[in-house]
Amino acid sequence: MTECIHDDRPRSSAATPSGRMLIAGTPTVGDGPTMYSRNPSTGTNLEPGYPAASAGLVESACRHASQAAVPYRNVAPSERATFLDRIADELEQRREKLVTRARSETALGVQRLQGEAGRTVGQLRLFAAELRAGYWTQVRIDPAQPDRAPQPRPDLRQRRIGVGPVAVFGASNFPLAFSTAGGDTASALAAGCPVVVKAHPAHLGTAEIAAEAIAVAARDTGMPPGVFSQIVGEGNETGALLVRDPRIRAVGFTGSRRGGLALLALAQQRPIPIPVYAEMSSVNPVILLPAALAARGSALGEQFAASLTLGAGQFCTNPGLILAIDGPGLSHFIDSAATAVSDDPGATMLTTAIAKAYQTGSGRTGGLAEVEVLARGSRPDTAAGAAAQLLRTDAGAFLGNPLLHKEVFGAASTIVVCDDLVELVDVLAAIEGQLTATVHADADDQAAARALMPILEDLAGRIIFNGWPTGVEVGHAMVHGGPYPATTDSRSTSVGTAAIERFLRPVAYQDVPSALLPTELSAPESADVPWRLDGHMQLLAHSREDR
Amino acid sequence: MTECIHDDRPRSSAATPSGRMLIAGTPTVGDGPTMYSRNPSTGTNLEPGYPAASAGLVESACRHASQAAVPYRNVAPSERATFLDRIADELEQRREKLVTRARSETALGVQRLQGEAGRTVGQLRLFAAELRAGYWTQVRIDPAQPDRAPQPRPDLRQRRIGVGPVAVFGASNFPLAFSTAGGDTASALAAGCPVVVKAHPAHLGTAEIAAEAIAVAARDTGMPPGVFSQIVGEGNETGALLVRDPRIRAVGFTGSRRGGLALLALAQQRPIPIPVYAEMSSVNPVILLPAALAARGSALGEQFAASLTLGAGQFCTNPGLILAIDGPGLSHFIDSAATAVSDDPGATMLTTAIAKAYQTGSGRTGGLAEVEVLARGSRPDTAAGAAAQLLRTDAGAFLGNPLLHKEVFGAASTIVVCDDLVELVDVLAAIEGQLTATVHADADDQAAARALMPILEDLAGRIIFNGWPTGVEVGHAMVHGGPYPATTDSRSTSVGTAAIERFLRPVAYQDVPSALLPTELSAPESADVPWRLDGHMQLLAHSREDR
CATH class of the missing domain: 3.40.309.10 (Aldehyde Dehydrogenase; Chain A, domain 2)
Structure with missing residues (x-):
């Protein structure tokens, strides 16, 4: 087995693509067979080669993600928003490099790729804004009624928290907007979930540049290093290792029906099954x-x-x-x-x-x-x-x-x-x-x-x-989802701010002392989140001004 | 095969329990082997006998539910709320009969059953209030921007709609609050989904009385008859028929881990898999x-x-x-x-x-x-x-x-x-x-x-x-759910108003003419629902007064 080379920190953007994965903030050379993306116009390999991840490196990425799960979940939503905005900035800085590399790896046009870059950046900023708006956490507070007969009512507070580490599969057809720093990653990071991306083998260089942007943003905004990793692997085995890893708690995928159903089956066969959000097949x-x-x-x-x-x-x-x-x-x-x-x-x-x-x-x-x-x-x-x-x-x-x-x-x-x-x-x-x-x-x-x-x-x-289905707006009202087999979960969307809901679960806190509650539950007004008091919406100050 | 006896309409409450199921509002004698609930104190059968449903009757209940799906989904939420309130009223009218019968079928104490009856009635009224409050439909409107460059933005509007007919399995341990007219039924009906209940074999008489209350309420509030059916069957086969029926779109279950996982496996093996919300196993x-x-x-x-x-x-x-x-x-x-x-x-x-x-x-x-x-x-x-x-x-x-x-x-x-x-x-x-x-x-x-x-x-x-886990408040902030194997879906709760989300899916409407939109999307202000305009919450008049 080749020994991995670990750097101290993400390399400067001048050095990418360098043929490395990213494990918890550290550019890492894989220890498996070397893979190449190909130029689809010429059919020739594109340098550099990417040694693939062994099972040990997949395991390492998942372990780091798991270690980051609680610290990252507890990062204040406003700071997670800063992190997402910073990823957007770092992508902007690498925009020409991303577009150039993606063009050679995908044969997509420059205009299309520029548009997709803008969409990817805008998507991250939209999720940052959604985090700050606070609706996603769905705070509900039913205060205690100590004098209620026949029995007192306890104090009950609900919020949504991230489900834990999410595995994201890069999509072939959107090297930017549905891959390394795409919608699944943005919504999972927004939800407070660490992400492990399996880079799409067709655009490894683009994936590395985008991963570098995320790593720099994570480092500079003080996020736990395990919040993001990207692994490289041939065929289905690497993806299967990822989905089977017990530390992974949900899966985001865009691709073929065969691929999506294979991941779904793996996820359902785990000792602890996990949700799979696969967007698979549609004739529209x-x-x-x-x-x-x-x-x-x-x-x-x-x-x-x-x-x-x-x-x-x-x-x-x-x-x-x-x-x-x-x-x-x-x-x-x-x-x-x-x-x-x-x-x-x-x-x-x-x-x-x-x-x-x-x-x-x-x-x-x-x-x-x-x-x-x-x-x-x-x-x-x-x-x-x-x-x-x-x-x-x-x-x-x-x-x-x-x-x-x-x-x-x-x-x-x-x-x-x-x-x-x-x-x-x-x-x-x-x-x-x-x-x-x-x-x-x-x-x-x-x-x-x-x-x-x-x-x-x-x-x-x-x-x-009176329009055409191509062109998917990234906004609040978009639904990019649908009944099976369009997706594996018709209750969800993979585009738009509602995509964050895929990676959240509700937790209720009964009579938990204030000092042990997160601020959004102990003092929603000062945390500036909207909340429902016995079912009635209490808007925060900045939302009231919006109206 | 015994011929089914169909009455014109639900019998008066004086006649129940009569040994009949309910298919789309019509009390129906089953055509299978006769089943009896037993008094758990004496071990003796309780009259009347309940002939079980053949596959044909299960199919009939599902067909009626499917036929009712669109009409019921399109019933205005305020009218669905009236329906739920009316079920509560009808249950109240049958309260003594329900408690008496449930006592003989379950050996639970009168005080406990009275409390459970109150909870069941309160739960229906809470979902009625939640329907009227309107947050559940999660209306989001991103208006058109015809002048946006480089491309105009279309008008996009999102709402949540019912997933379709829901199969509900009565629970052994809550003959009222988690059975025929219990939380799963209340939340599915609130979501706009027809319900087919499989009565728990241990309390068939209680189930029949509760079903009659729902049928009378449906008839008197003008709901489509297929909105509710209840079938009776021995063993696992009847439940399997129900979960395999292609017209069923989701499953609610409270019971053993073995039972829940069996239903989950059946649901996943369908040509079109469906979500299963099984609350199964917990040592708390x-x-x-x-x-x-x-x-x-x-x-x-x-x-x-x-x-x-x-x-x-x-x-x-x-x-x-x-x-x-x-x-x-x-x-x-x-x-x-x-x-x-x-x-x-x-x-x-x-x-x-x-x-x-x-x-x-x-x-x-x-x-x-x-x-x-x-x-x-x-x-x-x-x-x-x-x-x-x-x-x-x-x-x-x-x-x-x-x-x-x-x-x-x-x-x-x-x-x-x-x-x-x-x-x-x-x-x-x-x-x-x-x-x-x-x-x-x-x-x-x-x-x-x-x-x-x-x-x-x-x-x-x-x-x-500093409390004890028994005693589950029915309110807005409750979470009765949890990671596998406590439930099959940690993203949900089966108690409290958030339970409605299990049976909804989002649909987006792009540039759809106003005349073809539901009122909550074409004119949310006049429909009196809260909505998000480009992400900003717009409260309805009655909510503003609440604050």
């Missing part, structure tokens, strides 16, 4: 109602093709299924969408493996007897190049072939033509839980749209009207 | 710190024995484990507790099966070489009679034998004597997740108590100082 149906189609079929077709091919179709919310009611305007929609897809130059996907899976998946559906290939775009001559594909079928064929219901990750979509609303509702009843459901409707479609609403509420986490 | 450690013991060891011993033997020890929060630091006062504690347990007349347990399991479990631990039997109480000469038992062991023996960590349901407790705080912390580190953890501490114990707090926060859902 878009419903085109007759009046909207008739009024603007052609424009809708163009918009659809733009949403479909955005970022090589590599979004969880990519519109993979169009449900259209046959009638005037449909042919315009199909013509304009098909033209746009035919004209699409194609794109380089995130990895050659993803491109190959896309090739196989889109080829399989495109080769079915019951579908018509409306258009195929061009395929760029790169290692991970892929061409967009647009298919057409009818409701009966769709209902008869489960293959057509499955997500093909990438810019492939199928238009399912339905005779009428009844048939469209049958199709909706047959498809699986989704992240999003979109409706294009004009005034004359309103009765149909009204009938669809309860169906869509049961089907998806987000309902969109 | 009580820690006696030196100064408290020295100051009032004898009084603590008496209080402990009273908490231990209350209701034949048949509480989820029964103090089954005492962790005491050796020193002055411990002998006084042990003497007074042992005397009180020796003097205890014993009690009739809920069923002969439970008494037999208690006999086996308490006998097994009482017979261990490493324990000393401090006291055994008397055993009443009834079919399900049981005697209290108090054991003593030391930390080393406890740590060496997992059998001593397991719950024995009933009035059995073990005092584990620890040399010092370090040893006590070792014991705490070895025990499983708990519903409660209690500390008896005086001023001089404060340093020790402070050191214990983070450990107890990780161990239990509720921390109690």
Whole structure:
């Protein structure tokens, strides 16, 4: 076994990427086989190599996280907010380096990556603000009633605390916003939970730069070193070690259905099962109602093709299924969408493996007897190049072939033509839980749209009207989640401030002496948190001014 | 197969118990083998007999629940509150009948059952008030910013909606407060979810009377009939049918660890897994710190024995484990507790099966070489009679034998004597997740108590100082839950208003036309719900007056 090299402190940003993981603030060379990210355009390895983590290093990261759990949970929320803001600052300082490295590792465009960097930074600052606003801790106080008959009422105070160390899996398709310093990490750190990230093997350099930003922020704001670690590992075994580690208390994951379900099974088989928040699979149906189609079929077709091919179709919310009611305007929609897809130059996907899976998946559906290939775009001559594909079928064929219901990750979509609303509702009843459901409707479609609403509420986490599912706002009202198999837990969102709730659990304190209570429970007014007194909301001073 | 007899409407209360289930508002005779509750004092069957549900009747209850799901979800929260209040009224009207029947089915005392009836009624009214207060729906509105650059921000609105039909399993030990019209049912109905109850076989008559109250309330307040059903069935098969039914979307359960884990496994193996909220197993450690013991060891011993033997020890929060630091006062504690347990007349347990399991479990631990039997109480000469038992062991023996960590349901407790705080912390580190953890501490114990707090926060859902774990307040701040295996989901509580969150999931509405939005999202001010505008809480008129 190679001996690990431990530095005293995170290296200056000039030194990254250096091929190291990060264990509790210390850049650490792994002791397993060396891994390389690849340039998906050229297919060649990118330096430096990253020796992977052995079981011992995974164990070390988890041990440090566990040791940090209580100290970090007890860091005042305002100081945790400062930590998150500082991570955002450190990322900003490394922004060009992050974008440059991510570009070579993912083939995503500079503009897209700049946008994603902004989103990642904004997300951290939003969680910092949410921490300061204080609603997340949900303080509830039911004061004692010593004179109540027949028995006195005790003093009861409730707050939410972090569940403990969280394992976060970097996502292939968002090297910044859903990876090392992405939404899962930001919400877990906000909740007061240490984080151990398993870096996505496709963008190890980007991951290292982001981890360095977190480590510097943790050091400079005085957080316990174990609050953040990042490990590197090939295949599924490293992730399994992480999820099986008894010190890990929850899992955040964005990726394939197979990957998410494997982690869920591991988590459920533990002696002490833990929650898994896996965002897995969605075809994001878009419903085109007759009046909207008739009024603007052609424009809708163009918009659809733009949403479909955005970022090589590599979004969880990519519109993979169009449900259209046959009638005037449909042919315009199909013509304009098909033209746009035919004209699409194609794109380089995130990895050659993803491109190959896309090739196989889109080829399989495109080769079915019951579908018509409306258009195929061009395929760029790169290692991970892929061409967009647009298919057409009818409701009966769709209902008869489960293959057509499955997500093909990438810019492939199928238009399912339905005779009428009844048939469209049958199709909706047959498809699986989704992240999003979109409706294009004009005034004359309103009765149909009204009938669809309860169906869509049961089907998806987000309902969109007259827009497209790609583009996920990071705010307070966003739900990026949905019924299984869109996610493993429909009660949650992985984007927006409500994502913090995934990593919290309530604790009640009965007649606990004031001196032993956290300030938000002993003196919520002075801690400046909103609280419910016998159920009635008591706003804090700064919130009252907001109104 | 026997033909089912359907009445037109719920029978008048004079006719119950009649031996019937309730399917979507219709009293229904089962078509399976006839079951009887038994009087646990005499061991004899109680009339009437209850023919059990076949798979077809379970399926019928689930189908009706599914049909009611959207209509019931769309019933205005204020009307759902009226429904809950009306259930409370109908239960009040049947209070004497409920208590009388429950007494013969459970052998619980009249005073206890009267208290439980009051709690059940109060719990429904509390959820009605919580529905009206509106925090549960967690409305968040991030308005559109059409001029935002580089891209306009859409209008996003979030609310929480019911997950769909909920299966509730009646608990043996709370025939009223955790059964047909108990906390799980109240919180699921409040959340907008139809409920299918599996009546506990030990108190079928009580269950029928309570179901009738719900059916009358549903009919008189105009709820969809499928909003509530109750089925009867022997063994595990009926429950398994219910949890496997694809229309059931969540499960509420209070009972044994074996039962809870069996339901959890079934729920996870479904094609679409669903959440299970099972409250299963807890020994509720009580820690006696030196100064408290020295100051009032004898009084603590008496209080402990009273908490231990209350209701034949048949509480989820029964103090089954005492962790005491050796020193002055411990002998006084042990003497007074042992005397009180020796003097205890014993009690009739809920069923002969439970008494037999208690006999086996308490006998097994009482017979261990490493324990000393401090006291055994008397055993009443009834079919399900049981005697209290108090054991003593030391930390080393406890740590060496997992059998001593397991719950024995009933009035059995073990005092584990620890040399010092370090040893006590070792014991705490070895025990499983708990519903409660209690500390008896005086001023001089404060340093020790402070050191214990983070450990107890990780161990239990509720921390109690200078009291006893039995007695679970129904309020806003209560947490009746805790880390596995106390429950299957430490992020939840099954008592108190936060219990409603178990049955809700968030949905976001992006640019959805006002006319298609529920009022709380299109016009939260006029719907009189609190809401967050870009994250800032906007209180409703009636809440502002409260402050």
